[in-house]
Every structure is written in C-alpha cells, then in structure tokens.
Amino acid sequence: MNPDFDTLIDRRHTSSLKWDRYKNKDVIPLWVADMDFRTAPEIIESLARRIDHGIFGYTVPDEELSQLVVERLHNLYQWDIQPEWLVWLPGLVTALNLAVRSVAKEGETVAVPVPVYYPFLMAPKLGGRQSISVNWQKINGTWRLDLNELENKITTDTKLLLLCNPQNPNGRVLTPSELKAIETLCHKHSLVVCSDEVHCDIILDQTCKHTPYASISQHALDHSITLMSPSKTFNLAGFGCAFAIIPNGELRHRFQNTRKGIVPAPDNMLMGFTATKAAYRHGEPWRQCMLEYLRSNHNYLLKAINAIPGLRMNPVEATYLAWIDASKLQLDDPHRFFEEAGVGLSPGAQFGDANFLRLNFGCSRALLETAVERIKKAVYKIT
Template identity: 50%
Template sequence: MDASTHQFDFDKEVDRTKSHSDKWDKYKGQDILPMWVADSDFQSPPAVIEALQERVSHGVFGYTHASETLTDIFVKRMKTKYNWDIQPEWVVYLPGLVCGLNIAARALTDEGQTIVSPSPIYPPFISSAKFAERPLVKAPVKLAEGRWMPDLEEAEEQLSGKGGLLQMCNPLNPGGTVYTREELEATLAFAEKHDLFVCSDEIHCDLILDGEKQHIPFASISESAEQRSVTLMAPSKTFNIAGLGASIAIIPNAKLRQRFSKIKRGIVPGVNVLAFTAAKAAYQHGEAWLQEQLCYLAGHRDYLMQEINALPSMKLEHIEATYLAWIDCSDLPVDNPHRFFEKAGVGLSPGLDFGNRKFVRLNFGCTRKTLEEAVRRMKAAVSSLA
C-alpha cells in the first residue's frame, strides 16, 4: 500500500502503562518490553472509539441484549468474507472466547469421552479438558513443508473409541498456519471416523497476512462439518477490543446449540452494552482500518523473519496469519529461552505454556519502533553467548 494512501497511524506510540493493562503491568517498573499476551498496542478503529463515546454520552448502562442489526451485520460478514451462509438463530453471543472453549468441552462430551487437542497450542485448549474432567489426547503439531500442522494420525491410536471432541485452531495459535480446504476435509474425515464433534477456534480468522491465503471456516466445508461443529469467532483480536469481551459461537445444529446454551445458563454472564457497541461499529465500519493493519503487520512479519533467521541458533517459520511469532530456540545454548530473553529486556510468552519449553512466542502487534528495539535486545543477548 502506498504511504500516501494511509488513513491510520499504526506507528503512533500510545502509553498503556497507566491503563491497568495486563500486558504492560506484568513488567511494571522494569525495563522489559512486553511482547507476550495477544493484544496489540494499536488504538482501535476511529469508528469504534466514536461509537463508544456516543453510547457513553447516553449515560444509562442497564442490562442489554444483542441488536438484530449486529446479528444481521455478522451474518452478512460471514457470507461476504467467507462465503458461508449462516442463519441468525445459529449465533450465540459470549463475553469471551475462552468460556466458549470451556462450555464446548462440557456440552459436546459425556463422561469418559475423549478430547483431542493439538499440542503445542493456546493454553485454554488444554485446561478446558482438565476443567471438564475429560481424558485429553494430544495431536503433536509438527512441521510439514514449512507449516505447522497437528498430526492427527499420531493421536489416533490413543483414542478410546467412545467418541468425544476434536479441538482445532484455525489459524493456528501458535504457528500461524491457515488450513487449506484439503486439510479441513482431512480433519472432518478424522472427526467422522472417530465420532467426534469439533470445536473450531477461529478468533484470528481476520488476521491473514498472506494475500493469496483465504480463511475457510471449518463448518462451511460440508453439511456434516456444519452439523457436528461449534465455531468460535470474535472481533477482539482483529480490532483490538479484547478487554471489552464480545465473542460469538456459531452452532448450526439445534441440539448442540441447546446443550451449549444449557451449560452456559446461570454461569456465564451476558455480553455488556459497550462490548456490543464496539463489535457492531468494528464489523460495520472497520474494514479499511483492518486492511491497513494487515499491511502493517505483514511488514513486521517479514522484518522479524529476516532478523530472527539471521541468528545462527534460532528459527522462525513463515507466519501465514496472526501477529504471533512461534520462535524455535532449540539450538540456543540456554536452559530456559523465556527467562534468558526476559533478562535481556524482552518479555515473551514461554513456550512451555503452550507445550514446548524450547520455543517462545513473540507478539508483534506493536509499533515498528518497539519491534526493532525488541529485536536489537534479542540479538545482543544471543551475541553475548558466543
């Protein structure tokens, strides 16, 4: 995108240190750049900020519900962006995606049934099986032609034969893989063979960094996929409104939707009025902002890959989606890569939290200035080992 066409300033430095930010308060008072939890440092789209200001000026914040307009916007968005025809009644609003993972773990399995999860993976996948007290089978995520993919065949021999739930993450976090249609069809075949429902976390679906890649919702590939699935999406990562808490479960199967809603009832609160306001404005007016953000993040991704892969002891595979880099530190002569870089002034997510202590995850949803300083510190730390 030509610089003259830019409407939005993603290089703008916003001080988050006095905003009760989980991300920035973790290292409060320390010279450590926070590059860990998956929220970005970008101000949300102007339309979102304006809509929130207008709603706040109303001054009354009572109990609320989703507007038909928001649901209509979301239904149209699924058709326009992903060629997926969904019905309004399939939509279940949630105050966050993690509660959706946990509800699905309980609603889509019976006692003794298995939950299959990729590993390494976003930690709430693993904890949802633990909290639901279901046996967990890990499908190891392996490198296949430069892309991280779960090896379902390796998980197959550990299955109980009693059915259960397959958790998937598309795009993959960590790793950034965008599933192809063939890969989704193979995943469906595995689920059909072993009588598994599927919970598909697609929260990063709008953050595709490769222009030639296309997100395909798992449930959209066939009637069978649709009827056995719960799809989880949200505007939170896309438009940096995670702190407001607005997520969406899409459940075409009426019986599954009823079970999901029953587990949720009385325990999971509704979505708040400001979250609904932000979600509607983001989906309705945020597309131009999103496209510029994608260009900005793709530039970060390319820079990061060049710099990390120039180091002799670290490796970063191509990231197709997300602003999260899954960095292989296996050849780094340190016992704890996360602690090593933390001491060098860069606060990354420990790979152990995801399932592999020899990796770290770096959030590059930040300004170029911050990213370049983080890379400078990491390079200096690695050089000190020579």
C-alpha cells in the first residue's frame, strides 16, 4: 500500500474551516489540527457503500463497533476494557465540558495544565467552575509538568484534573512513571482525571509508547474519564465521532445524566460510526504510512526551524503539531507577523503562552517547504 501524501489536494471551495480562513488570500493555512491528506481508501469505500444504501435514519453503535474499539485498545496499548464502559459522543470538546460539569459542582475547581489546547481553558469557565493552572516547564530541554506547583494550588474544592496526553501543543508523550506520579497526587487529593488521548495513535518518536492514564492502576481506572476518537488519526474530524471510556459506573451515570437534553444521543452518528468501523478494521496499513510521512516532515521542519535565527522548536514526540518558540524575535504579535508573511499559524496566546506559535505539519512536503521559506524570508528581513 502506497498512499499519496505528496499531492496537494485543492481544498478551496469545499467549506473547509482550515482553508476558508484565508479565502482569496495568499496565506498557507497551517493552523487548525486538520491534515491535508485523503483518508484511507477503505474508509472512503465503506462510506460510499453506506451512501449507496440510500436510507440514513437513526442509528446505534452496534456490537461490532464496540468490539473493534476493545480489540484496538488491547492490541495497541495492552489496555483491556469492557464494551459497556464506552460512551459515544459527537466530539471531544463536548466531552471535556461534560466531564467538568459532571465531576465538579458550580464554584468548585478544575486543574488545567498550561499551555494546552484552548477548549481546556474554556471548559471550566463555561460551566461556572473555577480553574487553577499548572505549568509545563522545560527542564534539560524536555517539557515537564510541574506537579509541585499543582499540589501547592490544590484546595479542598479541587475535584478534577484535565490532562492532555499526548500533549497538545508541546507534543510530549507522558511516560508511565510520569503518569504514576500524577496518579499518586490525584489519589492523595481525591481528584478525578479526564484524559484527552485523541492523539495517542500519532506517536512520531519511536522510542516513546502511549500509555492510557486509566491503565496505570485500579485507582486510576476507577477515577478517570478517557477520551479518544479516530478523528485526528484518520483525518475524520468532519464526521463528529468520538468516545469516552468511563469504567466507574456511578461516574458514567453522572456523565450520561449531564448530557441529557443538551448533547445529542449517538443515534445521529451514522456516517461517523461507518467511518470509525472501517478505520479500526482496515486502516492500520494507511496509518503506518501516514506516520512515516509525518516523521519525515517533522525531521525536515525541526532542522529548518532551528536554523532560522530567533526561532526554536523542540522535537515532537507525538501529534503533527510543532510548538515553536518565537520569543527571541521580540515581536508584538508573532501570529500576525507570520500571517502577513503568508503563513497562517495558531497563536500561542490561545493555548496560554503568547511567545509561541503552533504549526500543523500534516500537509504535503512541498507546501511545508514553501511555508518554511516564507517564514525564513520574513525573519531575515528583521534580523
């Protein structure tokens, strides 16, 4: 199998969120976490067959779909789950907000590592909950979560830790020992952990291995909500299909009750279920090819960015998102500066650190190289 990731597919005039931001502008969009690759052909074929059936009524997540998830988690992560732990959802941002509202009461506190994918920062506020932040620190060139800071900030009304692993935007894959340290702290202070693991299938550093937080211990299993989806891995975000894994029956009941009347039941996720089945049944060869392409893009980008004065990029262990430090350029607005140079990136301020920019390298190499040349040219003009 040799998928073509090199060909730039024209996404203009397709109502693409990513590309329509710069409609009629000469700006390369490398911002939102949405790859420019066609998904696996088996997924496309499966969707086409379902379309040909012609009837698109309410649907249910059947036993085969649940079993595919169970087998996948066992085969890839040695984590054995039960089908009844699965809660199907239209998206993981929805799940983050449900987790906040089902675990913490109004006025209670949620702990959030920063910088982080911005819905983590918004979920407590939207739900009328308070938040405390814990910082990622760079220690000996590696991003580490400051658990001492977290423990010092925890109060008796802190109920939940929102975790992102693999981390977005810094790309860290937390090790079992790091996860155990988090679990020990959460056990001590009676915190539930909601772990967003949507990027777990996109491990670029082959010395790293994803470990689900909930698999660390029985306590972690009983006091966690794990969030996953095929959306990032197989570029299926437009289908809105995700799932939470909640082993604790009482916690699962609270989560389900919180969604009532607000979040649709999964009976309108027909095409998402169809795509997920095909992805998990047939998509592994495509995923492996995609990983090799992303690794090549990453290696190119790492060398190219670090050769530009004033910019610094750490190796990314997972995801297709580079976290680029632009602080030495001393720009008032790094995002706007590079946008005016023809490259649309995600502003670091959105994630909690205005000195950084996030760059999506899930695109053709040719497009990536053009973007890097624009970045380089813009920087050289001011240095």
